[in-house]
Amino acid sequence: MSDGKNFVLGVFDDEDVLLKAITQVRQGGVKIHEVYSPFPVHGIDDVLGYRRSRLSIAAFIFGLCGTVLALTMQIGMMTVDWPMIVGGKDFLPFPTFIPVTFELTVLLGAFGMVGTFFVVSDLKPWAKPRIFDLRITDDKHIVAVDLDKNNMSEADIKKSLSDAGAQEVNNKQFD
């Protein structure tokens, strides 16, 4: 996501109005930079045309690594490196490896996915987020339109947003 400088913000406070407005504004030819919300709005990815997140695939791959790691570790230690008879079991007592294998699958799957999420969404303690409006984390949904990325005039964009039901239409500039 490249960072623009001049934005027009449409402020909404009802998620159903917001969803209709996004569709309407996009049909009117306005390119939306991003929509900011205080809580997850269901169906917003569809109206914005976002693809489904592939983080679940990341979780699967990391989980698979956990399975392989756990089995390699246990077989390596108990069967290859120092085979020992414990309680009359085989050198390769597969059933007793299942609990640890399961736990490491979950552990790596969860941590791998969350780590990937932090990286792709640029979430880190020292991040300096661009706050479009302080009310985003309270009760307002903000539709941000980058003026430099749109061929339409500022007035047309503002009209399109207020026609769609925006309570306020504001300008926002970043240095």
Next chain:
Amino acid sequence: MHAEAVVRKPLVTGGKTVHDVTEDICIRVEQAPAKSWYAAMAVSLALLGYGAYAVFTLVWEGIGSWGLNKTVGWAWDITNFVWWVGIGHAGTLISAILLLFRQRWRMSINRAAEAMTIFAVICALQFPLLHMGRPWIGAIWALPLPNTYGSLWVNFNSPLLWDVFAISTYFSVSLVFWYIGLVPDFATIRDRATGISKNIYGALALGWDGAARTWSRYETVALVLAGLATPLVLSVHTIVSFDFATSVIPGWHTTIFPPYFVAGAIFSGFAMVLTLMIVTRHVYKLQDYITIEHISLMNIIIMVTGSIVGIAYITELFIAWYSGVEGEQYAFFNRALGPYWWAYASMMTCNVISPQLFWFKKIRTSIAATFVISIIVNIGMWFERFVIIVTSLHRDFLPSSWAMFYPTWVDVGTYIFTFGLFFTCFFAFAKFFPVINMAEVKSIIKATGEKKK
């Protein structure tokens, strides 16, 4: 968008708007705490201090300062461990399993319940660590690390080692799940704060900006984490029950243990959530968020799991008789009618009879009754573990080694230490963290708030 039957009661009452949610929850973080908070914190710190002295004595003098003897080699330590781990089951169950089942009432209680889970697991971890005598060495020996004895590896056939993996995984995944949920709420606090707290909450919020793309990923992460955490919750107490079930001690060697332990864990976890939530709700005036409806639904879960536990107790008795094995029969006869009959009777009364009162709607929706029963349930669950552990051990295979177990002040002090730790953590959480998941509650205000109804 969401549609539901009109007969459903509103989950958030009092005509709250989205902005009210921010105000009601953030104010607790922003304002100086009340006098009652300082008093409560002082009491828990006193418990922690006394407990720390007991723990110091334990580490200095050695495990001999506990009341264990040659026959009863496991008693209070593992009873407390299993008890705390059990309590630590409700939070992740509420946030993971209820998320998969799309139970929206979880949203007002999941934050505090998960916090409680994490603190309970921290308390549980004290016992396996401390019982090693020299924890700084023992903690390393429990891990599969290369060493100068060969390398002689840890034994992956042992359920005690499975516990190491199960509980550390459960703890870390629950912590991550909890933190992910906190990030948007930290951003809310950050955007209201000034000065140093803006920096602290800003760092905790990881630069959250509320973008739709991030929310979309966030929801995927929450769903997949719930999918991973659901079998994890069920696996943890299953593996804890293996500590007993894979042994050959009459009274422990039973295949019913895994489901029976899991039901018991959910039972005691929900009871502890209720104990804490009823107090928090009252002190923080959260009656519109945690409604009688929430309390009643949690009571139904307590009633169901309590009944499962009751059936498990009776099944154990039946199987002991039906097995025809004399040792097994004696273990259960001794459990119910031997010298520890009072522990067995307390367990039966608290766990099997008391939750049945929740069949009455009046009791289920009464805050005072719920509070009392939630504490009784946890007393009963402590006795359950004590009964399983001590009564199965104290009458050994050889009558000449039969013994009783008497706890010392260090046993009691170590337990008090974990109480101090638990409540200190919980009160700190209640002051510095948003006790209700604001973002999630905001998302249901429109669909299930009172205004809509």
